[in-house]
Amino acid sequence: MQHYPKHYCGVFGIFGHPNAAQLTYYGLYALQHRGQESAGIVTSDNGHFNEYKGMGLVSQIFKGEALSELTGNMAIGHTRYSTTGSSHIRNAQPLTGNCRLGRIAIAHNGNLTNAAQVRDELEAQGLMFQTTVDSEIVLNLLAQPTLGGHDNNLIETVRRIEGAYSLCILTERELIGVRDPHGFRPLSIGKVDGAYVLASETCAFDLIHAEFIRDVEPGEIVVIDKNGLRSIKAFPEHQRRAFCIFEYVYFARPDSTIADRNVYKVRVEMGRELAREHPVKADLVIPVPDSGNCAALGYSLESGIPFEMAFVRNHYVGRSFLQPSQLIRDFDVRVKLNLIGNLVKGKRVIVVDDSIVRGTTSKSRVNNLKEAGAKEVHVMVSCPPHMNPCVYGIDFPDRSKLMAANHSLEEIRQYLNADSLHYLSQDGMVKATGLPKSNFCMACYDGNYPVKYDSMVDKHIMERRVGKPHGLGEELKKEELQKQLL
Ligand SMILES: O=P(O)(O)OC[C@H]1O[C@H](OP(=O)(O)OP(=O)(O)O)[C@H](O)[C@@H]1O
Ligand SMILES: NC(=O)CC[C@H](N)C(=O)O
Ligand code: SF4
Secondary structure (H helix, E strand, O other), X not given: OOOOOEOOOEEEEEEOOOOHHHHHHHHHHHOHHHOOOEEEEEEEEOOEEEEEEEEOOHHHHOOOOXXXXXXXXXEEEEEEOOOOOOOOHHHOXXXXXXXXXXXXXXXXXXXXXXXXXXXXXXXXXXXXXXXXOOOHHHHHHHHOOOOOHHHHHHHHHHHHOOEEEEEEEEEOOOEEEEEOOXXXXXXXXXXXXXXXXXXXXXXXXXHOOOEEEEEOOOOEEEEEEOOEEEXXXXXXXXXXXXXXXXXXXXXXXXXXXXOOEEHHHHHHHHHHHHHHHOOOOOOEEEEOOOXXXXXXXXXXXXXXXXXXXXXXXXXXXXXXXXXXXXXXXXXXXXHHEEEOHHHHOOOEEEEEXXXXXXXXXXXXXXXXXXXXXXXXXXXXXXXXXXXOOOOOOOEOOOHHHOXXXXXXXXXXXXXXXXXXXXXXOHHHHHHHHOOOHHHEEOXXXXXXXXXXXXXXXXXXXXXXXXXXXXXXXXXXXXXXXXXXXX
16 A cells, blocks of 8 residues: 655756845745655855755755855755655765865756666776765766866766766865756756756746756757856767657646646646547546646636535645655645545535556545545546656656556556546547647557666665665664554
């Protein structure tokens, strides 16, 4: 009964602002939905680095004096959900190092598919690693001597790594933004008070009153220093675009704009498509908050069936899938939403959620509705069935735990105890974005993986390789403790 997939991280960077740490703090606040395990900020004060990292939420970590000690007008920050390397303070980002270039810090969103292999190669050369995170290989690659100077160093580094990466890198004099050549993860450029800002999502710009300039292009490196911003094309040959379509479905905040498409509008359109593909006679459309809200609105607008917010959310529970423990996720599902029973009593109800992964949430919601006396419950899902795991930064369960990969539509309907069950089609999902299918990664739906990966590699590969599962051991101990508490 584990809840949703684990997810990716949020990255933020700012160059040339007197309140760099404070603005990074607010930026991370806006990106909290991308990772709730740990967070950190590193600033550069005339080449002197200051850093502060902790486990938990941004607001819990940066209390008291923590921010005021982060002096300097350049900063990067990170909110983490672990995908390679356990959830442990030693793996919290940004990661920092000293090398021939001086101090460097990096913040990474994504997952590197060749991390274990590159780490093997670097270790064979005698290099040491401090963490079990895939991202640390980027630090070590940047430190490698290369011919051809600074830009070449960056280019050679990104050409060695494969998979998904949106990076913010801080050196003593620069802020650098990098996006992998497929563009799996978002990364945007903004400006506030003349200072450049980088962020995973544009919602972070709104909070700090930064103006959106443009997205970092797939395969682009932007170097920001006292002379302004310059762009390096690290991959001259055109690579297949593979933006994660699941960002539009679930992950990004609805108030963000990615590739010129507002996420809210795309989700409403997904709901409209769902209504066109699967018209059902009913009295009410209700969302599973929060991720189902926009699609449910779209379904209601398209079908003309009234919309009601019958589930009320407890705001003190975050995104349930972001909890590292299975038991806590399960408990979160129960505590998170409460049904206003008399709204649905005797009614035919359409309940809309953005996705079903293991079915925990949907089953629990259908039960709530039936117990409250709903006459019929029709479950609508605003994306296609999840058939495959993700290796690009979303820790989806392996195939054996994905509901749709192991059961027919009818079996799932019966398991949920729903009167009918409908998913948005792959074409409908793409159509709702208004962008061509060739722009997207849809591997978890269609099995077409844009970058090859080793199916034997998993989140704890680095811990097993070093033989001392420092983080893993503690994660397991924590789960044990939670079991006793519940
Ligand atoms: O089939 P399952 O394994 O239960 O997973 C699917 C559910 O998990 C997510 O909600 P979550 O609570 O993580 O996020 P939200 O607060 O943004 O809705 C998602 O929106 C679905 O409701
Ligand atoms: N979710 C992410 O983007 C994680 C980044 C990196 N792979 C980590 O585990 O820290
Ligand atoms: S596999 Fe799915 S979740 Fe992973 S990057 Fe591709 S679309 Fe996104």
